Amino acid sequence: MDREFWNSRYSEDHFIYGVEPNEFFKQQIDLLDTGKLFLPGEGEGRNAVYAASKGWIVDAVDFSEAAKNKALKLAESKSVKINYFISDLAKYNYPTNEYDLVGLFFVHLSPSIRDLVHSKIIKSLKSGGRIILEAFNKNQINNDSGGPKDIQLLYDEKVILKSFSELLRNSTGEILLLKNTTIELSEGDYHKGKADVIRFIGLKK
Template structure:
């Protein structure tokens, strides 16, 4: 059992069952009924919400325990999601098949992050959207969640480098917010936000 399996095997939902607020703000960019890829979606709060909005969702995670809870949450909400248990460090999704990629608090070691980010971005069809929110290196001074390893945290400049020139940046921001996402993310936090669009030509 890996670390995330152990974490998700606890009762309840570590990060709650409500969707991430930034995702909710950005979801209107996605065409109705979009195919959306959610790497690292854990217990499924974001994938289940997107499915409830009518999107076709693939939730990908290295924790089967988390994915099983995501399926249970989807069933309780009366929606269907597809899940896949893989390691993002090695997995390559089919190219140009999605209208959206949603990366919400998906923290990978710096040595593999850029390659993984680029593989995920390349799954976007022309005009597709990538929506990202993650903890910034300055999160190390906060106690509201996230890895305690600065190597797994990215500022806006590093995120931009990961996706350039594949994506056209539509929104880029880093700053303080207040989190209220279950017991795992609660209180003031310093985050990086990015929205990019796959070029059409």
């Protein structure tokens, strides 16, 4: 699924994944002090706008111009400001030691770039910063509630542990949560119904 696919999908006249934040993201961010948040692959902006409404400084990036346009309209409608950049995640110029929190929600990266992108994301976190991730796990291949139909793009514990291994190397971080669970998704047109997901929270020390 390339830029053309996502621009076409995001060009629909409504918010295809809804305007409410991801439930897991909302649960977690509501427990944290505000700071600076990074949302790669943010799409239409529902998580970015929610965080900004809670007082977070938000940087978002996606390669879809159509997604950015909708995100900025949503932010304007809620009277909040977000920073939104257009870039391929593998080519983005990631800052170092910049963010208190990174959120990755249903950002299913190709194995060819996954470890590279996640490594850059870890470097973008400040000491004490966290990564919160929710993605479809490999059991999702049997469901029709959303997500890729290529099992190589779906995640499991082995994929997460390998891709975020820098957090565990030389005690530079800690896994706060890593679990598979089944949920009922209700996120617009394309995330709806029973879904098998993996949830991960990592801490950078």
